[in-house]
Amino acid sequence: xxxxxxxxxxxxxxxxxxxxxxxxxxxxxxxxxxxxxxxxxxxxxxxxxxxxxxxxxxxxxxxxxxxxxxxxxxxxxxxxxxxxxxxxxxxxxxxxxxxxxxxxxxxxxxxxxxxxxxxxxxxxxxxxxxxxxxxxxxxxxxxxxxxxxxxxxxxxxxxxxxxxxxxxxxxxxxxxxxxxxxxxxxxxxxxxxxxxxxxxxxxxxxxxxxxxxxxxxxxxxxxxxxxxxxxxxxxxxxxxxxxxxxxxxxxxxxxxxxxxxxxxxxxxxxxxxxxxxxxxxxxxxxxxxxxxxxxxxxx
Amino acid sequence: xxxxxxxxxxxxxxxxxxxxxxxxxxxxxxxxxxxxxxxxxxxxxxxxxxxxxxxxxxxxxxxxxxxxxxxxxxxxxxxxxxxxxxxxxxxxxxxxxxxxxxxxxxxxxxxxxxxxxxxxxxxxxxxxxxxxxxxxxxxxxxxxxxxxxxxxxxxxxxxxxxxxxxxxxxxxxxxxxxxxxxxxxxxxxxxxxxxxxxxxxxxxxxxxxxxxxxxxxxxxxxxxxxxxxxxxxxxxxxxxxxxxxxxxxxxxxxx
Numbered sequence: 371x372x373x374x375x376x377x378x379x380x381x382x383x384x385x386x387x388x389x390x391x392x393x394x395x396x397x398x399x400x401x402x403x404x405x406x407x408x409x410x411x412x413x414x415x416x417x418x419x420x421x422x423x424x425x426x427x428x429x430x431x432x433x434x435x436x437x438x439x440x441x442x443x444x445x446x447x448x449x450x451x452x453x454x455x456x457x458x459x460x461x462x463x464x465x466x467x468x469x470x471x472x473x474x475x476x477x478x479x480x481x482x483x484x485x486x487x488x489x490x491x492x493x494x495x496x497x498x499x500x501x502x503x504x505x506x507x508x509x510x511x512x513x514x515x516x517x518x519x520x521x522x523x524x525x526x527x528x529x530x531x532x533x534x535x536x537x538x539x540x541x542x543x544x545x546x547x548x549x550x551x552x553x554x555x556x557x558x559x560x561x562x563x564x565x566x567x568x569x570x571x572x573x574x575x576x577x578x579x580x581x582x583x584x585x586x587x588x589x590x591x592x593x594x595x596x597x598x599x600x601x602x603x604x605x606x607x608x609x610x611x612x613x614x615x616x617x618x619x620x621x622x623x624x625x626x627x628x629x630x631x632x633x634x635x636x637x638x639x640x641x642x643x644x645x646x647x648x649x650x651x652x653x654x655x656x657x658x659x660x661x662x663x664x665x666x667x668x669x
Numbered sequence: 670x671x672x673x674x675x676x677x678x679x680x681x682x683x684x685x686x687x688x689x690x691x692x693x694x695x696x697x698x699x700x701x702x703x704x705x706x707x708x709x710x711x712x713x714x715x716x717x718x719x720x721x722x723x724x725x726x727x728x729x730x731x732x733x734x735x736x737x738x739x740x741x742x743x744x745x746x747x748x749x750x751x752x753x754x755x756x757x758x759x760x761x762x763x764x765x766x767x768x769x770x771x772x773x774x775x776x777x778x779x780x781x782x783x784x785x786x787x788x789x790x791x792x793x794x795x796x797x798x799x800x801x802x803x804x805x806x807x808x809x810x811x812x813x814x815x816x817x818x819x820x821x822x823x824x825x826x827x828x829x830x831x832x833x834x835x836x837x838x839x840x841x842x843x844x845x846x847x848x849x850x851x852x853x854x855x856x857x858x859x860x861x862x863x864x865x866x867x868x869x870x871x872x873x874x875x876x877x878x879x880x881x882x883x884x885x886x887x888x889x890x891x892x893x894x895x896x897x898x899x900x901x902x903x904x905x906x907x908x909x910x911x912x913x914x915x916x917x918x919x920x921x922x923x924x
Contacts, residue, residue, distance in 0.1 A: 386923075425776045426923040443781060443920075451779035461771045465677050477670035478778050514774075 374401040375437075376525050376557040377422060382431035384417050384581075391417040393581035394431065399559055399574070401524075404551060406572030406589075407561040410665055414581040415561035416458060419529050422559075423455060435525065451479070454518030458529040458561075460510045464503035468496050468513060472520075481522025490516040493546070508539045515543060519550050526550075528560035532567060540564075544571055565658045575657070579665040585632075589657065596655045597635035601627040601647040608645055614638045619663050630655070630663050671785060675792035679758055683796040686754035690804035693746045698811040701737055708732055734817040735891075738808060743827045744886045751800055751831055752838050752885075756859040758793040759842025760852040762786060763919055772924055782919050790843060790912060797839060801832035827887050830897065834884035837904040838863050840911035847918035 377399035384392040392414045399405045409415045420426035421433050424446030436452060438445035462471055472491075476482040491498070494512035505513065511531070518526055531547070532540040548571050551558060562568050568575060569589070576586040585592065595616075601607070607627035610620070616633030627647070631638050635652055642650060655663075708731065730736035763772055763786060775785060805828035812819040838859055845855035870880035883889075884900020 420773075420924065423777055425773065447779050447781055450777055453777075455773075455777035457773040457777070459773070462774055463674065463677070463771050470677075474670050474674060475778075478780065 375399060376401045376403075376435065377405075377559060378432075378434045379418070379421075380432040382418070382421065382433055383429045384414075384421065384426065385429045391581055392421075392428070392431075395578065395581060395583055397576055397583060397586065399557060401557050402555060403574045404547075404558045404572050405560070406568030406575040407559060407578065408563065408565065408568055408575055408661055409561070409578035410563055413578045413665070415578060416529055417581075418578070419455075419527055419559075419561060422527065423450060423453065452523060453525045453527055454521045454523035455526075456511075456514045456518045456528045456531050458533060460507070460514045462502050462510065462514060462517075464501070467499055467501050468505075469498040471502060471513070471517065472498075475517045476520070479521045479523075483520045483522050487516065487520045490519065490546075507534050508536070511535055511539070511543065515546065519546075524556060526556055526558045526560070528558065530562055531560055532562070532564060540567065547571060565661050569657045577661055577664055584664045585660060592660060593654060593657070595633050596660050597631050598653050598655050598659070599629040599631060599635060599638055599642065600649075600651040600653070601629070601642050601645070602649045603627065603645070603647050610642070610645055612638055612641050614641055630659075671780065671788040672792060675789045678761065678789070679793055679796060682754065682757050683800070686750070686757070686796075686800050687803060690747065690750055690754075690800055691807060693750060694742060694804040694807045695811055697738065697742045697746060698808060698815055698817075700741070701734060701815050701817065704731060704737060704741075705734075734812070734819065735823070738819055739827070739886075739888075739891045742805075742808065743831065743891075744888075747801070747804065747828075747831055748835070748882065748885050751797070752835055752863050753860070754800055755797055755835050755839040756842045756856055756863070758796060759839040759859065760846050760855045762789050762843070762846050763924075764847055764850045764922065776924055782922075783916050786847075786916055786919050790915075793839065793843075794836070797836070798832050801835075802828040804828075805831075826890055826896075830887035830890065830901070831885045833901050834881055834897070834904040836908045837881055837911075840908035840915075844911040844915045844918070847915040847922075 375398050377397060379395050379397040382392050382395040383390070395414065395418060397418075407415055407418070417426060421428050422435055422440050424440055424443070427441055433440040435449045438449055440446060440449060463474075466474065472487060476487070490496075490512075494509070494516060496509060496513055496516065502510065502513070511534070515531065518528070528547075532543050535543065544567055547558060550556065572589055574588050575592070576583045578584070603625050605625065607622045607625055609622065610627070612620075612629070614634055614637035616631045616635070617629060617638060618632050619630040621628045629638060629642070639650055639652060708728065727740055730740045763775060763782065776782070802825065805824040806821065808824050809819045809821045841862060842855050842859040845858055846852070849855055866880065867882050870882050873880075879899050881900055881904055884897040884904060887897055889895050889897045
């Protein structure tokens with residue numbers, strides 16, 4: 371299972387006029403994973419998702435879902451047959467009732483899960499006869515999620531699934547996702563700029579910044595690999611050039627030199643000791659710190 | 670299910686159009702006794718120029734019931750109102766939904782864009798056929814109420830000509846809707862084109878015989894029993910090209 375890739379992009383590029391939304395994005399999403407796709411607003415998350423679902427065509431590079439080219443029309447239809455999608459805006463057909471849109475969506479998916487539909491209708495307390503335009507934002511999000519989850523999809527693509535929801539509703543949605551994955555063999559690819567929720571449910575992540583993946587891997591492994599090395603000196607901190615690999619960022623503030631390492635913190639520490647610091651501290655970093663350090667590194 | 674979605678999206682425009690056209694058709698029939706009573710008085714009208722000629726032509730044609738129906742209904746009320754609803758039913762669709770966001774939901778379905786807009790176009794075309802035929806068929810049904818009769822074949826042929834020739838305005842609005850992501854610009858532009866064509870056909874000699882509106886009103890059929898083939902052919906060819914253009918536009922579009 372872990373060897374199979376549900377999503378794969380290779381040097382994916384997309385330009386809108388002179389604006390480069392994606393600048394050589396490489397992604398690997400293994401089957402069965404909950405993949406958090408993190409990035410700031412405008413980093414290229416939604417563009418990537420649109421390319422994967424055939425809504426937008428890449429300028430260059432390759433995107434494959436289930437091994438099928440996302441860019442080809444026939445395979446794009448097949449990809450969408452096997453994929454559930456929740457868009458960032460959660461906009462649905464306002465003129466339909468809840469019941470109508472459920473029936474409408476179910477008609478396209480032979481593997482539609484009727485029992486699951488009934489369960490989510492009860493759990494999410496969605497009123498069948500109500501028109502969608504009369505639903506609250508939270509109810510719309512729940513309905514969009516129901517429509518994605520009940521498709522019997524092998525892949526769920528969720529673009530900012532909790533945007534605009536209050537914390538209680540966010541928790542409810544995240545729990546529903548985790549419970550769904552526990553029951554079904556589904557890969558979840560969800561984009562977010564909410565680090566806490568990615569940290570809560572993802573087992574793999576990629577951080578995208580300005581159209582490129584700057585960090586990618588298993589969340590636990592990233593937590594193991596990333597370290598902050600803090601060196602305090604007697605006088606002003608020196609401006610070292612570390613030869614050891616894995617140095618992501620160096621920051622000097624007065625007597626303190628802070629190094630963010632993504633691998634081999636021990637070798638960096640060994641090199642740092644040669645600079646005669648007063649103290650050396652190596653501490654683990656949170657996902658939030660990794661995110662903030664990597665996406666702001668190019669500013 | 671795409672058919673049902675398209676029906677739900679267009680039904681308000683269609684039902685308003687159908688109600689309005691049925692009302693106008695009935696109004697035309699029941700207006701006849703009043704108009705026929707006024708016809709003898711029009712002998713005293715003696716105005717010259719193009720306007721005078723038009724008035725004389727209108728009066729002459731409306732001396733009998735068949736001429737009255739053609740002049741009032743097929744030449745004016747049906748053609749003008751139907752054209753307006755053809756434009757309105759041509760607007761909207763996938764691109765205009767991008768501003769509302771529902772386009773991404775549609776595009777996430779396992780169907781091709783060509784099928785989505787194909788179903789949308791076919792639904793509207795079926796509605797337009799109903800808008801052309803149903804009110805026209807009301808004429809033979811109501812005519813006995815004013816002591817007249819009107820042939821079902823005449824109603825069908827005239828209604829079919831309005832539909833077949835006027836489809837060009839639907840196709841134009843449909844094509845423009847694949848370029849602009851709102852409903853107002855396509856509607857306005859298609860209406861302007863219709864008005865310019867209508868005026869052009871009035872100005873140009875023999876314009877009404879070979880033009881789109883000439884084919885819609887089917888004066889040739891009214892006078893000789895023949896069909897306005899040149900206008901029908903031009904409209905069908907232009908409609909096919911524009912619908913194909915709309916399908917290509919949508920298929921190539923980034924959403």
